[in-house]
Amino acid sequence: MTESLLKTPLHALHLELGARMVPFAGYDMPVQYPLGVLKEHQHTRAQAGLFDVSHMGQILLEGEAAAEALETLVPVDIIDLPTGMQRYALFTNENGGILDDLMVANLGDCLYLVVNAACKTQDLAHLEQYIGDRCQVNPQFERGLLALQGPSAVNVLTRLAPEVAEMTFMQVRRINVLGYPCIVSRSGYTGEDGFEISVPAEGAEKLARALLAEPDVQPIGLGARDSLRLEAGLCLYWHDMDTGTTPVEASLVWAVSRVRREGNGRAGGFPGAERIFTQQREGVARQRVGLLVQERVPVREGAELVDAQGAVIGRVTSGGFGPSLGAPVAMGYVDSAYAALDTSLFAMVRNKPVAVKVARMPFVPQRYYRG
Amino acid sequence: MVMRFTEEHEWLRLEADGIVTVGITDYAQDALGDLVFVQLPELRAYAAGEEVAVLESVKAASNIAMPISGEILEINEALSDAPEKVNQAPLGAGWFFRMRPADPEALGTLLSENDYATFIKA
Structure with missing residues (x-):
């Protein structure tokens, strides 16, 4: 049954840890470990939980015009996103509907995007179709992505990479962790303090094992990931928003950057801007x-x-x-x-x-x- | 103490007074995951196969059907506030209800412990 499903670099580790595996977005993923969803949820809020989110799509946009180009697809200020910062964004369509939600980080020499697993192939095609001539769209789908979330996350990760202690919410840095070139952001999908760590596939298991060796860390499956994000009020694509809902209807107007709003400096210029502005004026x-x-x-x-x-x-x-x-x-x-x-x-x-x-x-x- | 099982992963235990206690098996609670809500039946007669309880785990809702026809005499009220008892002790404190079978012979038509063990391995 799992033959046709994709595997993340941590697949063997999930099995070793006794995870119950389920198909999710084409991947064979852990829904829970022997601890169980309730305790995994509570452990994350009390100490720290480690999540394998390698199924999500990581994409680099390279080239001078990358920020300007990406702004044509999202209602978000990318041009003035400072180096070392991350921002929440949405791909919109011509009707203002949401094609996907994503995180965009400015790494200085390129933009680093994290998109939803179920949307990553279409997002990649979307980027290539609309801005592929203005910047290099460089998918990193084989990379690992680990999320370390919870109040102990900073202490745990500091043991492996002391410089993360200086980072604040939504900051991003390239950091060597256990000798692997990683991209670390101080953000997540639980409402807790924590980090997401993008790691080359060959280092993913070693990094996961090093984090799990810390007494405060438990592996957490998709079940608790969902209950944690729900309590945090965070949307899940295909469920809480899709192409039939606009950012205004989805109560995500806060994600539309001020400078991109009607009447401001770089107003509009993204798909569906007119409909979104009309909805902001007239209500939904x-x-x-x-x-x-x-x-x-x-x-x-x-x-x-x-x-x-x-x-x-x-x-x-x-x-x-x-x-x-x-x-x-x-x-x-x-x-x-x-x-x-x-x-x-x-x-x-x-x-x-x-x-x-x-x-x-x-x-x-x-x-x-x-x- | 006779114990019988159903393919829907319920257990039935014939008590000394002729009353049958019903719950779900350890296999079932493990498959469902952490329970967060249990809706128990009314105290009345139900036919075999009628829906008598709803279990909600963190993941999903599942229905429990009456395993054999009979009258429900008592429900485990403690589960309303502590559904986790089903996970902790499915064959003990996590019992669902006690019933008087309409046909005392009906119990004998269900799976024996060995049959059930074979069934869940299949």
């Missing part, structure tokens, strides 16, 4: 909100959201139990009339209404290190 019919579930039953993706009269006014796009919150949490899209904080709604679970309340995200406090 529906938008993404956080939902706190008032009962113990988990409310999952696909559940309809109804008002007190039972009229369908939205749909849950991600949901599950939040182990750190000790309660179920969800996010979804609702008609804008129902998007105000504390609005009482119901989610239909097995044909029964479950009380939910529109809530601020993240559901648990972010603990990024801002220096």
Whole structure:
């Protein structure tokens, strides 16, 4: 069954650690280790968790015009992204819909992109088609990518690479770790302080073993990765956003850089700008909100959201139990009339209404290190 | 103490008073992963195959069907606040409900412990 699935450089290590493997975005990936999803989640928030995210797409954009070129595809300030900094971005289409979300870092001599695993082939084609003539698009899909997340992450990684202690949230550096040329960013997908470490494939297992040898570190699977990002209020592509949702509808207007907004210095110039500006001016019919579930039953993706009269006014796009919150949490899209904080709604679970309340995200406090 | 099993990974234990206790097997709890919510049945009669409980793990929801027809006499209320008991002690504190079979012979039609062990290896 796993014959046709791709393997990350850590595949053998996952099996050795007793992981339960599942197909994800074409890869055979660990969904959980013997510790189990709940404890893996809690361990990450209490100490440090190590995630294999090598399935994600790493791409370098090289050449003088790379930043200017990338700006034609994302509503984000790339030209003035300082060297050594990373920024969240979105590829938009002609309708302002979201093709993918990604991280963009300025490494000084090139831009370093991390895109979603399930989108990486199409993202690469997109980059080559639209800006391939203005910069070199250099996929690094064979590289390993490890995420070390949690309050102990900095102490753990400092033992291998002392200079990471000086980094703050969203900073990026090229650092040799165990002799391998790595790209280290102080960011992640859990709401915790932590790092993502891009490592050549041949060094991935050695680095993972060195990190796992630290007493504070446990391996964490995709199950806890999902519950951690959900509690942190972070979107999952294909679920909480897709080509049918714009950044405005997805409540990601904060990701549209000021300078790229209507009336400002480099306004527009990315696909779908007109539609996004119109939505910003006139509002949207529906938008993404956080939902706190008032009962113990988990409310999952696909559940309809109804008002007190039972009229369908939205749909849950991600949901599950939040182990750190000790309660179920969800996010979804609702008609804008129902998007105000504390609005009482119901989610239909097995044909029964479950009380939910529109809530601020993240559901648990972010603990990024801002220096 | 007679124990029987179903292909849906439930266990049934015939107690001394003729009442049958029902839960899920260790194999099932391990496959489901950490449970975060258990919805238990009402105290009434159910036919075999009727949905009587819902288990929600961190990953997904699963249904539990009535293994044999009968009347549910008691449910394990402790699971409402502590669904993790099912993971910790599936054959002990993690039991689901106690029932009186409509047909006391029905238990004998289910899998023996050996049959179940063979079934999960297949």
